[in-house]
Amino acid sequence: MNLDLVTEAFGFAFMQRALLVTVVASIVCALLSCWLVLIGWSLMGDAVSHAVLPGVVLSYLFGLPFAVGAFVFGIGAVALIGTVRETTRLKEDAAIGVVFTTVFAFGVVLVSVTPSQVDLSHILFGNVLGVSDVDIVQVLVLGAVAFAVLVLLRRDLTLYSFDRVHAHVIGLRARRTGAILLGLLALTVVVALQAVGVVLAVAMLITPGATAFLLTDRISRMLLIAPTIAVACAVVGIWASYALDAASAGLVVVCQGLAFTLAYLFSPTQGLLRRHGALRAGGRGRQRAPLSLTAAEGTGVGSVLPSAETDGTRAP
Amino acid sequence: MTPALQVRGLTVRYREVLALDDVHLAVAPGEACGLVGMNGSGKSTLFRAVLGLVPTSRGDVEVLGGSPQHARARGEVGYVPQTDDVDRDFPVSVADVVLMGRYHLMGWRRRPRAADHAAVEAALDRVRLTELAGRQIGRLSGGQRQRVLLARALAQQARVLLLDEPFTGVDAASEAAVSSVLRELVADGCSVLLSTHDLATLPDLCERSVLLHRRVLAEGPTAQVLTPENLALAFGLGTPGSARRGTGAR
Numbered sequence: 001m002n003l004d005l006v007t008e009a010f011g012f013a014f015m016q017r018a019l020l021v022t023v024v025a026s027i028v029c030a031l032l033s034c035w036l037v038l039i040g041w042s043l044m045g046d047a048v049s050h051a052v053l054p055g056v057v058l059s060y061l062f063g064l065p066f067a068v069g070a071f072v073f074g075i076g077a078v079a080l081i082g083t084v085r086e087t088t089r090l091k092e093d094a095a096i097g098v099v100f101t102t103v104f105a106f107g108v109v110l111v112s113v114t115p116s117q118v119d120l121s122h123i124l125f126g127n128v129l130g131v132s133d134v135d136i137v138q139v140l141v142l143g144a145v146a147f148a149v150l151v152l153l154r155r156d157l158t159l160y161s162f163d164r165v166h167a168h169v170i171g172l173r174a175r176r177t178g179a180i181l182l183g184l185l186a187l188t189v190v191v192a193l194q195a196v197g198v199v200l201a202v203a204m205l206i207t208p209g210a211t212a213f214l215l216t217d218r219i220s221r222m223l224l225i226a227p228t229i230a231v232a233c234a235v236v237g238i239w240a241s242y243a244l245d246a247a248s249a250g251l252v253v254v255c256q257g258l259a260f261t262l263a264y265l266f267s268p269t270q271g272l273l274r275r276h277g278a279l280r281a282g283g284r285g286r287q288r289a290p291l292s293l294t295a296a297e298g299t300g301v302g303s304v305l306p307s308a309e310t311d312g313t314r315a316p
Numbered sequence: 317m318t319p320a321l322q323v324r325g326l327t328v329r330y331r332e333v334l335a336l337d338d339v340h341l342a343v344a345p346g347e348a349c350g351l352v353g354m355n356g357s358g359k360s361t362l363f364r365a366v367l368g369l370v371p372t373s374r375g376d377v378e379v380l381g382g383s384p385q386h387a388r389a390r391g392e393v394g395y396v397p398q399t400d401d402v403d404r405d406f407p408v409s410v411a412d413v414v415l416m417g418r419y420h421l422m423g424w425r426r427r428p429r430a431a432d433h434a435a436v437e438a439a440l441d442r443v444r445l446t447e448l449a450g451r452q453i454g455r456l457s458g459g460q461r462q463r464v465l466l467a468r469a470l471a472q473q474a475r476v477l478l479l480d481e482p483f484t485g486v487d488a489a490s491e492a493a494v495s496s497v498l499r500e501l502v503a504d505g506c507s508v509l510l511s512t513h514d515l516a517t518l519p520d521l522c523e524r525s526v527l528l529h530r531r532v533l534a535e536g537p538t539a540q541v542l543t544p545e546n547l548a549l550a551f552g553l554g555t556p557g558s559a560r561r562g563t564g565a566r
């Protein structure tokens with residue numbers, strides 16, 4: 001890599017700001033993604049990030065900070081999904097799908113009838129190279145809050161993700177922890193929005209956690225690996241967008257996808273190549289069920305799905 | 317003496333399925349009580365209702381003379397569910413899981429102290445899993461995982477233990493180990509309610525038993541409850557409620 005080009009790229013103020021915003025968003029998203037992937041709430045990240053669209057548009061219309069509208073709609077969507085799921089017999093993925101597409105569509109309509117100051121593509125795909133001072137302050141403050149809560153409550157969040165029945169049994173308020181997690185999701189989406197936009201925020205909320213999951217079998221290590229990978233991808237992605245003159249958000253997410261691919265192929269415990277080698281050698285020790293990114297699990301106490309019994313005992 | 321667990325007139329429905337109908341039972345302090353019944357007879361439902369995991373239509377539950385919420389808030393109720401509920405892919409070790417039994421004793425950040433680590437060690441030792449403390453939870457056999465969850469309840473220092481089929485899929489040696497741990501706990505004054513399909517070993521472990529088939533068919537000293545007539549009644553009545561779900565043979 002040409003070092004001069006790196007120093008040149010990050011010599012510009014706008015590049016430094018872009019990097020700052022993207023790094024902050026990457027760290028918070030990556031931390032949260034670990035729990036989302038483990039619970040099976042990836043779709044929830046998808047839903048919340050899309051559902052904030054009308055909130056952002058309305059914020060512009062009323063001259064409010066975009067974070068206010070986005071947060072309100074994010075939380076609103078979560079509450080609505082919960083209500084639909086608990087009061088009907090629909091599975092969670094259907095409840096999520098119905099709510100977020102409707103809210104998102106409402107946002108699209110709002111954009112279409114709004115005078116031109118709202119640039120849909122900036123909301124959808126981010127505008128990290130053009131962030132204002134106000135935006136930066138918002139991202140830093142909200143990012144710091146989300147980061148602090150995630151780190152301080154990490155053990156409760158892990159217990160909630162692993163066994164909310166047990167949390168309930170020992171008298172911890174499992175429902176409240178779930179609500180906090182969803183609130184943090186809305187907050188994190190607001191942070192990510194500025195960096196990568198609505199559509200690609202989903203990737204930042206899934207890929208780093210999924211990658212880290214392939215690389216370790218301890219959540220404590222996942223919580224270090226995921227943000228580290230995400231920061232590296234932010235730096236490489238932003239720099240590449242300068243070097244190639246291409247979309248920065250897209251490149252950051254492509255980098256995350258590449259990191260996932262590398263982990264998928266070369267993970268010391270679960271990598272494809274490793275498993276392939278093990279199979280050829282006649283061993284079948286460490287295979288595990290493939291990670292399911294779409295499994296949506298109930299949010300209520302007591303709705304614990306049995307895990308798939310697909311451990312690698314297939315004889316060659 | 318106040319019973320450790322008292323259930324009066326408990327009725328639970330899952331929509332159209334009546335799972336428990338006017339169930340009464342009591343477990344005294346320092347007593348092990350067996351819960352016997354065919355698949356779908358409502359054993360798991362009884363545990364879930366006592367723990368407030370499913371809404372009840374009627375009846376009330378008291379734990380240690382107070383409300384179940386109160387007992388739970390003090391960590392006095394330990395629960396070992398039927399194992400297939402655990403997420404085997406979850407990236408935590410055996411020791412991590414057992415430590416979760418002590419979260420209610422820690423501060424809000426759940427930072428373990430020396431006493432917590434010592435309790436985890438002691439609990440793992442008691443169920444003979446010390447060597448596996450660092451293993452990821454999925455890389456265990458079903459019986460070992462069951463013992464991990466028992467160790468978690470031990471580390472919790474619960475006074476009332478609810479065990480849902482702790483011997484299903486457990487070999488004879490483990491079953492003997494678990495039984496002897498349970499006997500020690502009972503001797504220390506803990507109360508145990510355990511469901512089982514293993515009628516052969518039940519009299520050794522539980523002096524009293526309850527025969528369940530949506531309602532309580534019989535209760536009393538285990539030998540008197542497990543009579544051929546009673547068992548024919550409990551297991552010959554056909555499936556209670558709707559079709560049973562896939563839990564039996566493993």
Ligand SMILES: Nc1ncnc2c1ncn2[C@@H]1O[C@H](COP(=O)(O)OP(=O)(O)OP(=O)(O)O)[C@@H](O)[C@H]1O
Pocket residue numbers: 330331333334335353354355356357358359360361362556557558559560561563564
């Ligand atoms: N989540 C649920 N929704 C609807 N019905 C249920 C649910 N769980 C259990 N049931 C029904 O309630 C009844 C009691 O089930 P329960 O699981 O309590 O039985 P069990 O005695 O524990 O059986 P097993 O020996 O198979 O574990 C059954 O008829 C069952 O079909």
Ligand SMILES: [Mg+2]
Pocket residue numbers: 359360361398480563
């Ligand atoms: Mg059961």
